[in-house]
Amino acid sequence: MAAPVFVGRDPEVGRLRAMARAAAAGAGAAVLVEGEPGIGKTSLLDAAAEECGRLGMRVCRGAAEDLEQRLPFSAIGACLGLLVVTADPAQAKVARLLRGEGALALTVAAANHQLAVTEAILDLVDAWCAAGPVAVLVDDVQWADPASLVVLHRLGRGIEEYPLLVAVAARPTGRAEAAGLLRSLRSRGADLVELTALPDDAVTALVTERLGAPPGPRLARLADGAGGHPFYLTELLAALQREGRIRVTGGSAELTPGVDGAGMPRSLLDMVVRRLAFLPRKERETLRQAAVLGRAIDVPELAAVLDMPVMALSEVMFAALDAGVVVDAGPHLEFRHALIRQALSDGVPEQMRTALHLRAGQVLTASGAPVERVAEHLVAGTTLDAATLDWLVSSADELITRAPGAAVRLLRRALAAVADDRAAELRFHLVRALIWESSLPEAEWEAREAIGRDPDPQRRGALYWLLMDALFRQGRQAEAVQVATVALAAADLPAADVGRFHGFCAKCRFFLRQHEAAASAAALAIEHGTRADDGYAVGLGRLVQGGLRFVEGDVVRGLALSEQAIADLGHSVLPDMPAGQSVLRGYCLLQLDRLDEAERVLADALESNQRYGGPYLTLVHALRAQLRFLTGAWDDARAEIEAGLEYPDPLGDEPWLRGLGRLIAIHRGEPQPGATIVAQGQGGSAEAQYVYLDTWARVLQEEPARAKHSLDLLYPFWEHASALEHLPHRVMYHLCPDLARLAATAGDRERAAALVAKTEELAAAQPALSLTATALLCRGLAEDDADLLLSAAASYRDCGWRLYQAQADEDAAVALAARGDLDLARAALTRALDLYTAMDASRDIFRADARLRRLGVRRGRQGPRKRPKHGWDALTQTEHRVALLVASGMSNPDIAARLFLSRRTVQSHVSSILAKLGVHSRVELAVSAHQRTGPASGPAQA
Incomplete structure (x- = not known):
């Protein structure tokens, strides 16, 4: 024991x-x-x-x-x-x-x-x-x-x-x-x-408890030799008792005469071996074989492996239980301690160990055991017989997903031993297993080898597809296109695959910014997909077309194509390239100011990417954060940013999240390390479209006196927005209000006029209130026209862009004050300050106050009430709903489903709620809610 x-x-x-x-x-x-x-x-x-x-x-x-x-x-x-x-x-x-x-x-x-x-x-x-x-x-x-x-x-x-x-x-x-x-x-x-060595008094107490009496001087000295190690000491005492070397007399336990501890094992492992030596040889050998196979012991299973009657094995196990070698662990037995199992298995020669594992794998294969349990033994074994090869092929899908490392090792071992007639199928599964575990260079090599040897055109087409995917995942889109071109030229490529290969080509060329070639490939995907009645090929082609229209600035057409793609694709998810059709649709809706629809679509995109482990999670959180940034729900935006930053970022969208977080912090007057000034055209390809955010953040912190310098830094990003590595003007126009202010402050009439011309052109071409508002704002600032600025503020209000509405009201207040309309200026300033306060935009509040004070306009005696930092009134609307749902006993996943959020976003909200309420746990939050509103009646009240 x-x-x-x-x-x-x-x-x-x-x-x-x-x-x-x-x-x-x-x-x-x-x-x-x-x-x-x-x-x-x-x-x-x-x-x-x-x-x-x-x-x-x-x-x-x-x-x-x-x-x-x-x-x-x-x-x-x-x-x-x-x-x-x-x-x-x-x-x-x-x-x-x-x-x-x-x-x-x-x-x-x-x-x-x-x-x-x-x-x-x-x-x-x-x-x-x-x-x-x-x-x-x-x-x-x-x-x-x-x-x-x-x-x-x-x-x-x-x-x-x-x-x-x-x-x-x-x-x-x-x-x-x-x-x-x-x-x-x-x-x-x-x-x-x-846990370190037991102190002397604890050693004495342990000996006393085990023997029923305190140790005498000689036993105490021997116990001290255990170095305070409880397991070693326990084994030492058990060995001495078993060998009759301890006698309890006169109220103390002492070594028998002539025993001085000489010859007692000096290591823990040796002590365990000594214990096992007292087991009968047959039992010891059986336990050694069991130890090779793992910690847990399933008696019927072990009996089959050892070809031993269950009753005979049970007798061995009862003896092992009595000896304290194994213990009852509920559904099975297990070795009492890892060191006991180690001592037993170390005594088994390597050849016997591999034979035992192979036998175990064969028995488990025949019994239909989980593939991972079979695989762990087969990997530790040696050769694979015909029946095991059959199992390996028939169980390949499950084995690859459950134990990819074992699958690769077993498939390689099988390939080294089989004839060519079976090698092709095994090599195909090996390629899949290597891609699954992201051993992409090896997968590429094996796929090229397999394509040259496999006589089956159906499987060869699948190998081309896997090779393309391995190259795509390594960022080698141009080589993936070359493989697709070779596959499409093959006479025996199944007709049903032709549209999909063109669709894959279209997507690769889109990411390579080969827009003309991408458009041609997308059209071919649609043509062949329609002919083969393949919704995936058609949908992928339309999705690329939608992406092309989006980057060209035609968001309306991009939305229509993304919706067609969704209809074509249905609920299908192809394993190699998750299409992300809902992400494009949500992005388009956001750009068209259809914010409620965008919210719902992005919630669906979030749920599906979480379910399948899709690559668009960071992008979806970035879009949701952007939506909340525009609407002034900045605490909620931060929750989305925190959640998005926890996911892998294969598409390089992390700079967008960090940039939004930095912008919020700057508007709130929070100390920020100096943002990096990045010139237009710099930055890696993955992050080039977001690189302007760093410069924008830095510019916002500059003094008005440096307006020309700031404009020189930021304006090139807008000027060259149509370059392939950047977002189009139609998507980047949220930068224009700050550019127009810098141009007005710096007296740069040429750039101010260019901004007016381009934003009015965009507003005329695409229906979106925020575009109309931006065009009005740019002209109002260029012409110092308060009425245009007030119209811009009203349009921003109608489309829900709260920060932009407040800034337009602030600009209007300045223009009104300059022409002497102080009452109207004060009203506009008050509206701006109310919005800034709701967003906790302290930097903007300070700036607006200072600008208007110089023109003789001051807010009312009390001004807007400061937004609370702590307590229930400090919670945003979303945080308040989350708090009540937590208090009602709902879990984060349930809350996420109720509010169309991710579980990570809910967790970020909960952390913010606890900090604002000054409590430390969900239980304390529930108590606080109870004290505030009475007992929660359930989730419905949220």
């Missing part, structure tokens, strides 16, 4: 119990338990689990396995019960996703699928936390797979807001991934419990 952790560990146990109580009360925490093998980490987690159970928490307990380090989500899946059959619909849904059912129909990249699985797991834990406190306890994290480490890292973010305890135990590790998790949790305030 294991040493009781309470002996000598009272401070550590007390810390974990206190953290469990805090988590149960709503203030979550993370704790790291570190120490060498056998020092008591598992026993400490046992104590934490017991306390959490006593507190009524949902306890999720698991341990990472050294054999499963390459199996995605194996550690966290076992901990959360996602690897076993469950009656819980929410758990079952995540389990299906974890198994990768149908994943290859949605994406060919593991990163996309793993993002979707991670989000689903976090949603599940979030929902559990909404129902009650939760404890996630994971042992042996040093062996955890990278995907599980990512989930644990994400659980640690904002944990203090949840009724959640995350406790992980690990040996001191050199693994970069595991060490990274520990650093991450520590940086976020996780508690560190370092």
Whole structure:
């Protein structure tokens, strides 16, 4: 039996119990338990689990396995019960996703699928936390797979807001991934419990508890030799008792005469080996074979592997239970300690180990076991027989999604051993597996090899497609086009694929900014897709056409084509290139001031990209942040920015998010590091279209006296907006109001006139109130016409652009004051200040006050009431709704679904709400809401 952790560990146990109580009360925490093998980490987690159970928490307990380090989500899946059959619909849904059912129909990249699985797991834990406190306890994290480490890292973010305890135990590790998790949790305030040697008094107490009497002098000296290591000391005492070397007399336990400890093992592992030596040989050999196959022992399964009657194996296991070698772990047995299993398996020769793994893989294959369990043994085995090869081919889809590393290794091993008639099919699956795990250069090489050898035209067409995708994902669009050209020239390319290859070409050429060629390829995709009745090819062609119209500035036509593409594509999602049709539609609606429609479309785009792990998540959050920036909902915009920055950014949209965040901070007068001045034309291709945001942010901080310098820096971005690496004038016109102000202040009539001409041209060509308002504003500033500026403010009001409305009113107030209409100027100033105050735009408030004061216009004696910084009145409308939904007991995923937000955006809102209300957890938030409004009656009240 294991040493009781309470002996000598009272401070550590007390810390974990206190953290469990805090988590149960709503203030979550993370704790790291570190120490060498056998020092008591598992026993400490046992104590934490017991306390959490006593507190009524949902306890999720698991341990990472050294054999499963390459199996995605194996550690966290076992901990959360996602690897076993469950009656819980929410758990079952995540389990299906974890198994990768149908994943290859949605994406060919593991990163996309793993993002979707991670989000689903976090949603599940979030929902559990909404129902009650939760404890996630994971042992042996040093062996955890990278995907599980990512989930644990994400659980640690904002944990203090949840009724959640995350406790992980690990040996001191050199693994970069595991060490990274520990650093991450520590940086976020996780508690560190370092288990070291027991002090002398604890050693004495442990001996006393185990033997029923305190140690005598000679036994005490021998116990001191254990170095305060509880597991070693426990094994030492057990060995001495087993060998009859301890006698309890006169109220103390002492070594028998003639025993002095000489010959006792000096290492922990040797001590374990000594314990095992007392088992009968047959039992010891059986346990050694079991140890090779892993920590857990499924008796019927092991009996099949060893070709041994279940009853005979059961007798061995009963003896092992009695000897303390294995323990009952519920649905299975497992070795009591990793060191016991290590001592047993180390005694098995390598040839026998590989034979055992191969036999286990064959047995599990025949029994229909999960593919990942089969694969872990086959990988550790040697040759693959014909039946195993058949299994490998038939299970390829599931194996690739569930255990891609194992799939690659097994497919390579199979290819080295089979004849040519089977090699083509195996190589095809190898290419898919390599792309799935993002080994793209290898996938490219294998695909080129396979294309030259595969006699099947259908499979060869699929290989061309996979090769194009591997090149596209490496940013080598021009080479992808070359491959598509070769494929299209092949006489045996299936007719149904022709339209899709043209569509792929069109998209590549669009990203290469070869707009003419992209248009031709898109037309061919539509032509061939229509002929083959292939909605995907037609939809992809129309989507590229819509993108081309958008970058040319014809947003209306871009919207129409994106809507046609959505109809053509239906609900299909092709695994190689997520189309992102809803993203383009949402972008167009935003540019046309159809903000409510844009909100709904972007909410759908967010949900679908989260579900499939799509590449457009950062872009969708950027568009949603842009919408909220324009409407003055800046706290909500910041929540979108924070959420968007947490996702991978394959399309290079992060600079947009950071630029919007910087603009909000500057308008609010928050200290900002000097923004980088970037000349027009600089910046990498991925971020070139957003590079102007840095210069814009810097210009906003310049003094009016430097208006000409600021205009010289910023104007070239507008002047050259139609260049291929930039957004078109039709999309960049939100820059014009500040340019027009700089031109007016600097007295640059030429640029002011150019701005007027271009914005009026755009407004005449495209129906959008914000364009009309911008044209009015530019002319009003150029001509110092207060009436035009007031009209601009009214138009901005009607289209919902609150910051621009306030700035136009401010400009109108200046023009009115200059012509002597002080009452009208004061009214316009008041409107502007009211809007600035609602947005907390303190820099704009200061500037407007200063400009008008110089002209003899002051706001009323009291002026607009300052926006509260703290308390319920400081919450935005969205934050208020989120707060009430949290108080009613809804989880973040449920709130996200209700309000058409992402779970991460809701989490950002919750953090902001807690800070404004001065509370620290969702429980305290619920109490505050109760005190303010009375008991929550449920979500409907939000």
